[in-house]
Amino acid sequence: MKKMDILLIAVLAAAMSAGTADAEIITPAAAVASTEYLALVGPGHLIDPARLNASNQHIPRAWGGNWLATDGWNTEDHWVYIDLGAPCELDELRIWNYHEDAGPRIPELLGRGVKACSIWVAPEGAMLPTAGQVADEFTAANGWTQVWSGELDPGPSTIAPVPPIGPTNVFELAGQTGIRYIAIDIDSRWGPCAFTTKSAGLSHIQVTGRSSIATNPAPSNARRAVKIDKVLCWTPPGAYAPSGYEVYLSSDRQKVAAGDASVNVTASDADADATNTQYASTSALSNATEYFWRVDSIVDGKAIPGRTWSFRTKLQTNNLGFEEIVFVKRKPYSSDHNYSVVNNGTSADRFLAE
Incomplete structure (x- = not known):
């Protein structure tokens, strides 16, 4: 390799590093898909951070850890979009194609992964498709911009054991500003499998960039057993340098979501x-x-x-007179991936007084 080529590569690498230095992982507000095979494989899995390990790798599981569309539609009719919750400056779009540890005796399911597709972005106000309907909204006239079209790389074999993996595809979206929605319009899948022929699936979608709203609430959203004297904290939006903040806090969700002045609590803080x-x-x-x-x-x-977050305060247990409750649940008739009956015995759920 020529020295000039090496220098050019080094310059490009430095530029990419500089462009992503202040980017953060943006937590989407929602994922919406054309269909789902079952509720167990709904689009919510695509944005669930619990599906990733500390190394930002997707953790495979048997069934239930991916989004899979119904097999009753043609593959080219499937789509999915994520709502970032507010306009954002984008940096990268990371996609994990279908990634499942199918378990013993299950044939290859790799063909479920998305192959040909197009990627679209849109600001607030764009026309959005409705779940359960074939989408024709992904057009410039409806506020969408196509940023890529081609074939996604497939995920690894689903024959057990299957290791955690990083994203199968990464797209540079720097320069896209004011974006709230990102859509994947699917054209084909990688092939048939023993159980489906037309459904298509993905495992995770991650976006990095700079949000226009406060993020990273502490306590985390939907946190339980929070102390009543807990101090609420957040991370400033990456896209702006706010001059201040307004905090709304109440047990009335509607008032908080509406920004009702009666639950604005920050006049002196x-x-x-x-x-x-x-x-x-x-x-x-x-x-x-x-x-x-x-x-x-x-x-x-x-x-x-900003978004409406929630938490639940701790139950006062000082005078309940117990230290632990044990619930034993019997699970005699669950199912494996082949839908055959499996005897899983019993297990215990333990609850400690806090």
């Missing part, structure tokens, strides 16, 4: 303080109560609404 990304409640929270909260970022004098 985070408001008008760009460096303060936490809120300590000035009034006592109640035990065993679900609370909802949201953080709006103040940019150029305007509030950019």
Whole structure:
């Protein structure tokens, strides 16, 4: 290789590194798909961070860990899109094609993975397809922009044992700003398998970039057993430098989601303080109560609404008179991937008084 070629590669690598240095993983608000084979393999798996390990690798499992569309439609009628929750500056789109550890005695399922497809992005206000319908919304006239078309790389063999893997495809989307939706319009799959011929599936979709809203709530969204004196924290939006924040907190979800002034709690705390990304409640929270909260970022004098998060406070157990409850559940008739009866015996769920 010539020295000039090596230098060019080094420059390009440095440029890519610089372009992604401040990018963060954006947690989507929702994933919507044309169909699902069963609820067990719905599109929610595509954006569930619990499916990834600490090395950002997808963890395979037998059934139930991927999105798989119905086999009753033609493959070219399937699609999926993710909602980032707010307009974002994009950096990378990472896709994990179908990745399953099918288990013993199960034939190869690799053919379920998406092959030919196109990738589209859209801002707020774009026309969105509806689950259960063949989509024709992915057009420029409906607010969508096509950023790629071709064939995705397949995932690995599904014959056990199957190791965790990183993304099978990574797309550079730097320069795409104000994007809220990312769609994959499917044209074909990699081939037939013993159980399906037309359905198509993916395992995970991850987006990096800079969000326009506050992210990384602490306590994490839907967290349980939170102390009533817990300080609420968040990460500033990457796309802007807010001059301050407005925090809404209440047990009334509708009021928080609507930004009702009666549940705005930050007049003397985070408001008008760009460096303060936490809120300590000035009034006592109640035990065993679900609370909802949201953080709006103040940019150029305007509030950019954040997502509505939730947490549930701890149950006060000091005087219940027990230390542990054990529930034993019997599971005599579950099923393996071949839909045959398996005797799994019994197991215990243990609950400690907190």
